[in-house]
Amino acid sequence: MEYWTISEGVADRIYTCRQCKTVIPKGSQISVRDGRKIRLIYHSHCFSGKSDPRTQTASSFHEERYQGAVSAEAPTSKGYGKWSTSSYGYQGTLTSKSTSKSVK
């Protein structure tokens, strides 16, 4: 049994990628590491290594101080109403509703 759980899905809101530190727009394909208390989210194409986040190429647990420099809170208003509650959660399917390009 592994401490970290890997899952994949579609971003249900905007996240910041732990690998490249840029915004993951809502609706993007993502890879998620779930630990006991934390969740690490990556662009699917940024994910690397195995379940342990220290296998991630840009593992940056000691760079947490930089997290504050990058705003993780981008506007979530765009298209918000179109996503009903049942659309939330990681369903593991890639839908090409990439209309959320409003993020720089």
Ligand SMILES: [Zn+2]
């Ligand atoms: Zn990324």
